Each structure stands twice: as structure tokens, then as C-alpha cells.
Amino acid sequence: MKQQSRGANAGLVAALPIVIGYFPVAMAFGLLAKTVNISLWDTCLFSLVVFAGASQFMALDLIKAGIAAGDIILATFLLNLRHLMMSASLAVRCENVKRGWLPFIAFGITDETFSVASLQNGKLSARFLLTLQVLAYAAWVSGTLAGYLVGAALPVAVQSSLGIGLYAMFTAILVPEIKRSANVLYLAAMSGTVYVISDTFQLLPAGWALIISIITASVAGLFILKDDTKEDAM
Amino acid sequence: MTSYLPLIIGMMLVTYLPRLLPWIVLSERPLHPLVRRFLLYIPYTALGALIVRGVMEAPTGMTAATLAGIGVSAVCSWFKGGLVLSVAAAIIAVLLVIS
DSSP states (O other), rough: OOOOOOOHHHHHHHHHHHHHHHHHHHHHHHHHHHTTTTTTHHHIIIIIOOOOOOHHHHHHHHHHHTTOOOHHHHHHHHHHTOOOOOOHHHHHHBBBBBBGHHHHHHTTTOOHHHHHHTTSSOOOHHHHHHHHHHHHHHHHHHHHHHHHHHGGGSOHHHHHHTTTTHHHHHHHHHHHHHHHHHHHHHHHHHHHHHHHHHHHHSSSSSHHHHHHHHHHHHHHHHSSSSSOOOOOGG | OOOOHHHHHHHHHHHHHHHHHHSSSSSSOOOOHHHHHHHHHHHHHHHHHHHHHHTOOOTOHHHHHHHHHHHHHHHHHHTTTHHHHHHHHHHHHHHHOOO
């Protein structure tokens, strides 16, 4: 690593927005998990070993709806397939990373760490990525714990508002992509429509509506949409 | 309380494997273009369904507030961008709506 490659300091700076964003959302997770009657240990374990915001919230919702564990795991798998693309695109931009670090870097790939890392110029160093990820992870885990322990002490209005953070985050990830390509809007709208239809008419067993919506809309997109995914665009 | 250990372990595996695989098979031949596009579309279709689901399954009395939060976040991220700002604005908007 001769030249510029970004190190721990750059990782620290880059991590700040993620830390600020993660903490309240993680608190909402801890708080919600408690209301779904999950033990403190299991709640922390979710954040410690899964470390995937969207999947963890989805799991809570599905647990609440009484969905079987196998179906929740399948839904999680589909939801997390996107990380395959993210990891692949970061992997080719990393240089001289010792193989021993790869399992750790891979563990820390989330929508947010990916977005921030992929916006950096030039090659990425293990030091940069790991600093970014460790801080994000720390915020996620400590937020979960804080939400579980003291979340209930917050005013009710604040408690109810923390949960919106996730949908606000989904929206804030999606909207800039829509701005970039109308295809993104069509994909999201198709999928949302399929979900509404199958949910309204109870076409599918609970838990499957989400999976079927994602697959149907993605496959439909292959046929309907003009391919605008050339190279690094998406 | 039920133990969620099997669920947690299962979720850990299906979350970790897609994150890890590309790092192991770096120099594998490229994916079929259709498979690649399908995978690229998944985040957007997933987000679309998740957001709609969030509105439909909002707790009783929270539907309007949820819509307001999502709307504020959408406007904010369209014009200003930035995850932190949009999320913060949405939470504040929801607070205002329900209190």
C-alpha cells in the first residue's frame, strides 16, 4: 500500500453519519423486540450476529404475525441477496487485503457501510473498511441494548416515532435511486402493487407476500424494462 | 419467553453467506447478464414492498403518521439527499403529527 490509500482516520470520519443514523433505529429495534416479548439476550444476539437492520425489523414483524421460523429465514435470505452485489462490487476495489480480514469485512457489509464505502475515491484499504464497520456495528449493538433497557422510559410519542426511522431510511435510500433512473420507480411500484394486491385479497400465506412481490416484480422488470444497469451504474 | 436461537442462527447464515461469498470467489467468471440484472433489481423491489408493507401494517392510528414520515423523508432525500437528515426530519414530522 504505497500511495494514498485511506486509513483509520478517514474511516472514522466516514462512519459518523452512519453512527448517528443507526443509533435511534437500533433503539427502535431494541424497544420493539421487548414489546414482542423477546428476551434481552436474544435481542442483543440478533444485533450481534445478524447485523442487518431491515431483516431484523422484518423478523420482528413476522414473529408478531406468528410466521414460522423457516419462512422468516427464507424471507431474510431473499432480502439479503442484494448484499451479494454489494460485496462483489467492493471486493474488486480492495487492494492488498490479507485474506484473514475478509471474513470480518464481509460481515460488516450493510446498505449503509456499502453506500459510504463505495462513494470513496480510489482503492479501499482494510483499515478504512474495518474502522467504518466496527463503529457502525458498535452503534447498532449499543443502540439495541439502550432501546431495550431504557426505551420504555421515553415519552410514548418518541417511542412511536423511533420506529418510523426504518421506513424513513428505506425511503431515503430509494428516492435518490429513483432520481437517477425511472426504472427504479417502476420496480418499486410494481413490487408494492403486487404486495397490496396479494395482501388485500389474502392470496398467499402470510410472510410469502413479501417474497413473491420481490420476485414477481424483479422478473417482470427483466422483460418490461430496458436494461440500464450497464457497468457500475447500479 | 420463547428462545429464538434457531431463528437467529438461521438468519445469521443467510445474511452472512451472501456478504461473504463474493470475497471468496473474487475471480469467478461473471454472472449471466439476466441473473445479474435480477439481483440488481432486488434492492428496489424489496424496498418498494417493504415501504408499502410499513404503511399497510402500521399500528392502529399510526397510518397517517407513517405516511407523513415517509413523505417527509421522500421530499427531503429528493431535494437534499443524506440519510441522517431525512431520517431525522421524518422522526420529527411523526412526532409532530401524533403529539
